[in-house]
């Protein structure tokens with residue numbers, strides 16, 4: 001059965017904005033995109049835009065209640081120790097409760113797909129239950145490949161019933177400082193989509209290059225420094241490629257940008273997380289100029305303040321302009337493209353999602369700009385990026401079904417369950433003092 005949605009603007013991303021536009025949905029896919037005059041009005045939304053659902057290219061839904069954990073800590077070992085200690089205080093059911101809150105917050109923010117790095121596998125269960133599309137990259141750590149793969153198999157089995165065409169499994173060897181090259185190789189042999197963290201901070205790069213710097217005292221927590229950066233290390237071992245998405249990529253030189261481009265590796269740009277952790281500002285303009293497949297990710301409240309994708313898109317624009325000292329280095333429209341089709345490309349899903357094009361999955365968001373300072377309309381993409389917020393999301397559709405409707409989610413139940421997990425994590429005092437102000 002057909003369903004028609006129409007609004008003052010439809011932003012297909014592939015193709016120009018359509019005034020008084022409409023989208024026809026049939027069997028979970030987009031049957032047509034055009035003007036309401038041609039396709040009918042169906043359900044009409046005034047003062048609103050219809051956009052492809054945002055694609056969050058890097059998240060950790062299981063950390064939805066980690067807000068403020070370790071904020072401002074300058075000591076890496078203390079930061080890690082705090083997270084490990086608190087994480088150990090909750091079990092599987094709590095992981096699922098927290099991930100469900102994270103998935104709901106994503107849907108409420110207009111996000112229809114996540115590329116999520118999952119420590120326990122609970123993300124898969126949460127996404128399956130709430131109808132959020134996901135690639136769930138199950139995380140592995142360490143240098144013992146056999147042990148890590150055993151752990152991977154265990155968490156994949158625990159979440160097995162959740163995997164489907166909408167929720168697909170992947171693997172995430174965490175980072176070149178926490179995973180040996182042998183384990184990276186073993187992960188590649190699994191033949192699954194891969195996510196990893198690369199070149200997040202100057203301290204990471206200094207450690208990998210020389211074993212020195214701020215992380216030099218923590219060799220027992222990390223794998224041995226390889227004497228090269230993560231990008232060079234993975235490239236030399238043939239471990240970059242189109243099935244890999246690398247989060248962060250903040251500290252890169254020209255050679256490394258060239259390697260990411262020539263290997264067609266995806267990059268998840270997470271400007272709020274990078275800023276909050278004091279890592280720097282990624283060279284977005286340079287990555288785009290080199291033709292790298294860049295998408296946008298929120299990371300998680302363990303670093304960025306929230307899963308609010310509008311805030312992330314604004315940060316993409318502002319950080320790019322601040323870094324380049326030029327206002328024309330990135331438009332709101334280009335940022336919107338990065339957060340939809342760009343992220344879909346980074347995750348290797350652009351054949352199915354990321355734009356409103358006939359035949360693709362009907363994943364979309366309807367966002368009202370009613371009463372905002374961006375109306376009457378001048379630039380609908382600019383209005384959405386600068387004036388949008390989760391409060392303004394009227395509905396979020398995945399596979400043609402409304403998975404979120406304003407006022408329709410039982411937030412009380414979702415937050416009560418997740419907050420009791422947070423309470424359990426905070427139940428005992430932290431091993432070390434939290435966030436002493438730095439001189």
Ligand SMILES: [Zn+2]
Pocket residue numbers: 058059060117197247299
């Ligand atoms: Zn991450």
